[in-house]
Amino acid sequence: MKRYLLAPGPTAIPPEVLLKMAEPILHHRNPLFEEIVAEVRENLKYLFATKKEVLIFASSGTGAMEGAVTNMLSPGDKAICIRSGKFGERWANICKAYGVEAINIDLPWGDDLDPALVEKTLKANSGVKAVYMQATETSTGAMFPVKEVAAMIKNYPETLMVVDGITGVGVFELPQDAWNIDILVAGSQKALMLPPGLAFAGVSDKAWAFNKTAKLPRFYFNWAKELTNLEKNQTNFTPAISLIGGLRESLGMIKTEGLENVYKRIDGLAYATREAAKALGLKVFAKTPSPAVTAIMAPEGVDGQAIYKTLWKKYGVTGAGGQDQLKGKIFRLATLGYADKYDVITAIAALEFTLRDLGYKFEMGKGVAKAVDSLKDL
């Protein structure tokens, strides 16, 4: 079956990137590889909109999340974790595993985050060393106000602003330096159009100062050592060489398109997805939906998992189901990465076939018609 990938990670990989990674492997301790790293370093700075180095790890994104705790904090430190989905919970779980006291701000899944609530929590708890949050909570499709929270935390010199941008970097504006994001984490299998296996972290001067006194144990994810190596176009341990070769290619594609155009494209695709869903009588789950991924509520009487599975099995479209408390209640269609308007039209068409099979009553074609109309100026 011809298959279409519209999951919120892994995302589709451009053929030129796949072919680049299929070239005979280079050894990482020679100038040919160092040239690649040098170019990648520059383009990662462009992507993160930072003048500082963006660290590269051979791991999935969670490895960089863990490092954003272990390289910054000491046992018994306090940190605020915004929990409103599976990935916000991950921040709290990492803190717990390392003996950091997590002060959790628990929001109903899919809700908005009010920056004032973060400040209130900060004021109510002395000595909070970091705020950990998501740019997009992938499990709910919600987008959080990173800019506003970061602007507030800027006034707290003893507190770091840490953002899981795994489903945000390269999707929408998240300029690390301009917005004062102290740590910005990304992963390869999202907007970067690569297989999973690389994680990234942009690190501010403020964060590097925290690193100097942070006592939590670390070895594989030792950021200070990574920085020293990166400045020599190397990595602390054997890098994921083929993925970094692909990264050079995909970052080149992003630069050629231009970040502003990438953001505009993805935003337009997500808008069309939401409009088409509404035209089919469906509701978008998140109050403030992220352009990365649209979580759509299963209509009454229809199982969200059945939608996700039928889309995949019968109609060749890989989206995602709901996770944990949302299992069966939502399904998700992503628009980040290597996606264009025909992907959205394809996914909506497949959704119509699926909903018909599952007995949902609606007028066939209304979704794709709305999608085409919404996409006409993109």
Place this chain on the structure above:
Amino acid sequence: MKRYLLAPGPTAIPPEVLLKMAEPILHHRNPLFEEIVAEVRENLKYLFATKKEVLIFASSGTGAMEGAVTNMLSPGDKAICIRSGKFGERWANICKAYGVEAINIDLPWGDDLDPALVEKTLKANSGVKAVYMQATETSTGAMFPVKEVAAMIKNYPETLMVVDGITGVGVFELPQDAWNIDILVAGSQKALMLPPGLAFAGVSDKAWAFNKTAKLPRFYFNWAKELTNLEKNQTNFTPAISLIGGLRESLGMIKTEGLENVYKRIDGLAYATREAAKALGLKVFAKTPSPAVTAIMAPEGVDGQAIYKTLWKKYGVTGAGGQDQLKGKIFRLATLGYADKYDVITAIAALEFTLRDLGYKFEMGKGVAKAVDSLKDL
């Protein structure tokens, strides 16, 4: 320039594996990927010669080394580390980073390890929870007596036998269950003929019992959670999907050739490399050389780094230089993974061209002649 890769990692990747990894990416939460994991699980058990599960991590080999400390021990525990090169030192450094007391057995680099010395050290120190060693110390080319040390440690129920088999698994016999190796670590970029980015750990029942009381912090490398997921053909976090797809292919190739034949081939290639080096008047560095990689001493008056660099730059052969205290004194040619007799002959020919350029006096052709003769029955 046409290039030949004979480094001790990354090693050459078969074209069929490269092409497999260049296929459109699968989503990891669906049955197509789970089928791959199911097959990979079985073939990893064959490779490790174990009935237990072999865990798979998205990291380089060091990540699994770190996990072999953090998942087994508690702060203040004692462990013996065999240090006779860069990677033995890594065990001690990991212990130090996590507050484990490393009792180091320091051997001159390249020397043999006497199992009796390990037992003497065990007896002299009460409460040693683990012995950490290498199967091959990649930096020196030395092979250590894993079988003998493991047979001894079997009599110490409070002590684990942990082997870094990154440059050993798939190179020579290391049957985990039969030899009572409690933890056996491997990496993708060696005998497995894959890019770097995957690490593996085979874990015995004895080790799983240690895990139950181990208090060191861990999150990304949480082995108990990986096991639970692996039994469902999943991983705890997003796996390195494309590398696992390649792994299915490369494990299939190993199984088709047969492990015994793989061991025989690599052993024969290493033998020919050593014989050819001797025919050129050069000395092999390690007292007991590993078939994985041959460390050859630079002849008097010739810089080992110049040999390594000339081989690479002028003659297209990527070997490796010496590391740390051996820099300039040795160069290394590997024979593990996707290597055959023509690779050895090519490398020795390139070595002859290189040595001539660097002013070393010898009879041209003697090395390749000896290599061909040594390989004639392979």
